[in-house]
Amino acid sequence: MSGNEQTTKTLPLQDMHKTAGARFGAFAGWLMPISYPAGVMKEHLHTRAHAGLFDISHMRLFEVSGPDVAAFLGRACPLDADALDIGQSKYTLLLDEHAGILDDLIVTRLGAHRFMVVANAGNAAADEKHLKAAAQDFDCTLEPLERVFLALQGPDAEEVLVAAGIDATHLGFMQGFEPRPGWFLTRSGYTGEDGFEIAVPVEDGAALAENLLADKRVQWVGLAARDSLRLEAGLCLHGHDIDPSTDPVSAALMWAIPKPVREKGVFIGAEALAKKTAAGPAEKRVGLKPEGRQPVRDGVELFSESGERVGRVTSGGFGPSAEAPVAIGYVATELARPGIRLFADVRGNRLPITVHSLPFVPHRYRKG
Amino acid sequence: MATTYFTEDHEWISVENGVATIGITDYAQEQLGDIVFVELPEKGRALSKGDATVVVESVKAASDVYAPVDGEIADVNDKLSSEPALVNSAAAGDGWLWKMKLSDEGQLSGLMDEAAYKKLIG
Structure with missing residues (x-):
């Protein structure tokens, strides 16, 4: 902990969060707003009812460009970058040689030879190193961008953006564009709701945030509610639900890797992934619903009846919207079926917990 | 007349006729955020000062509440099973956690009074 504090980075909009009364905490090397005076419960429910504004400037944007950029991305990720239309986003992974998951990413095609990659804060430095090493064999460049990055999530997000003078109504879920020079906007998110992620040059950040917050449908939402929202939506948090010890087969993320990409097998980790696919996973990622009211958290072990x-x-x-505790975890493959009843060992008590389909709260994405 | 004491772990202890009622302070509930579950102990359990006695769970995390003094659990606040948010809305009142019969009232002298506690939290 103490070694970290000196290098803890602060968000460009730190002062705005302070003024808004945020409670701060360290996350992935950043001092982040964890919650605001409304509290995590209200922030969570407000996002599902109206629109929540999240400062996600800790996440890293990389612009990759060059004649070989699509081939590079197809080597670095299990992705057919050339198959993406301009303006199309795709959830993908960064795998190691053993098909272990180094990070999960969103890649968006901006032009014939230009893509945007969004990476997790905690992995940003390692990702950059990994991507740069992989890029050496290709004619392309990777540029990390300094941006204020905001997520506006919830059913009112589209109308709020229009009212703020940003028309993104033409976008379907997982589509993006550059509304102004240096700006990058996608219809995507981490809550299960319709919404947008907007990256802008640092000097435009405060004005954009103020503009959005002036709308009474919008309020700041902190990292705590971001976590409960994504958990209800069944979305993975790298470092918890996926990490280098897990692979796309066990993590139930094979939907993100198109079959032709697997068959072609030019991406890092392809061989290991093919072997794991053939062998079948020993365990699988599933949703878990504890019976009763007691939350069951990261690190708790699961047991069979015997x-x-x-x-x-x-x-x-x-889960404030589920009005119940919710969890994600890994269970032995033969038990990875909704309805299977297990027991969670919480401080010595065996609490019944049932394998549950994901998500816990239905996604409400705007299909393109 | 009950006398109220405070600990550095942000608990309050209200003592009347050798029985202490224990809860967390308003400052503590604010730090924890929305409480969604309270794990209560069994009545009759003997406690030593420092024993983890109750677990208060917020949306985000689980936190232990420790026995501030030695004694035996006389009662627990069963209302919290259905209304854990009472710890947020009435930390110093209806959101109390447990009552205990004190084995050594002398231990109370090591605790803070309200003025000292207010100074601690600034």
């Missing part, structure tokens, strides 16, 4: 250890929880907490 007392055999059969899995573990990787994310867990209380």
Whole structure:
């Protein structure tokens, strides 16, 4: 902890969050607003009812461009970058040689030879190193961008943007464009709701945030509610639900890797992934619903009725919209079916917990 | 007349006729955020000062509440099973956690009074 504090980075809009009364905490090397005076419960519910504004400037944007950029991305990720239309976004992964998950990414095609990559804060430095090493064999460049990055999430997000003078109504879910020079906007998010992620030059950040917050449908939402929202939506948090010890097969993320990409097998980790696919996973990522009210959290071990250890929880907490505790974890493959009843060991108590389909709260994306 | 004491772990202890009622302070509930579950102990359990006695769970995290003094659990606030948010809305009142019979009232002298606690939290 103490070694970290000196290098903890502050967000460009730190002063705005302070003025808004944010409670701060360290996350992935950044001092982040965890919650605001409304509290995590209200922030969470407000996002699902109206529109929540999240400062996600800790996440890293990379612009990659050059004649070989599509081939580079197809090597670095299990992705057919050339198959993306301009303006199309795709969820993809960064794998190591063992098909372990180094990070999950969103890649958006901006032009014939230009893409935007959005990476997690905690992995940004390692990703950059990994991507740069992979880029050496290709004619392309990777440029990390300094941006204020905001997410506006919730059913009112589209109308709020229009009212703020930003028309993104033409976008479907997982589509993006550059509304102004240096700006980057996609219809995407991490809450299960319709919404947008907007990256702008640092000097435009405060004005954009103020403009959006002037709309009474919008309020700041902190990292705590961001976590409960994504958990209800069944979305993975790298470092918890996925990490280098997990692979796309066990993490149930094979939907993100198109079959032709697997068959062509030119991406890093392709060989290992083919072997893992053929062998079948020993465990699988699933949703888990504790019975009763008690949250079951990251690190809790799961047992069968007979007392055999059969899995573990990787994310867990209380779902304000689900009005119940919700969790994500890994269980032995033969038990990875909704309805299977297991037991979570919480401080010595065996609490019943049931394998549940994901998401816990239905996604409300705007299909393109 | 009950006398109220405070600990550095942000608990309050209200003592009347050798029985202490224990809860967390308003400052503590504010730090924890929305409480969604309270794990209560069994009545009759013997406690030593420092024993983890109650677990208060917010949306984000689980936090232990420790026994501030030695004693035996006389009662627990069963209302919290259905209304855990009472810890937020009435931390110093209806959101109390447990009552205990004190084994050594002398231990109370090591705790803070309200003025000292207010100074601690600034």
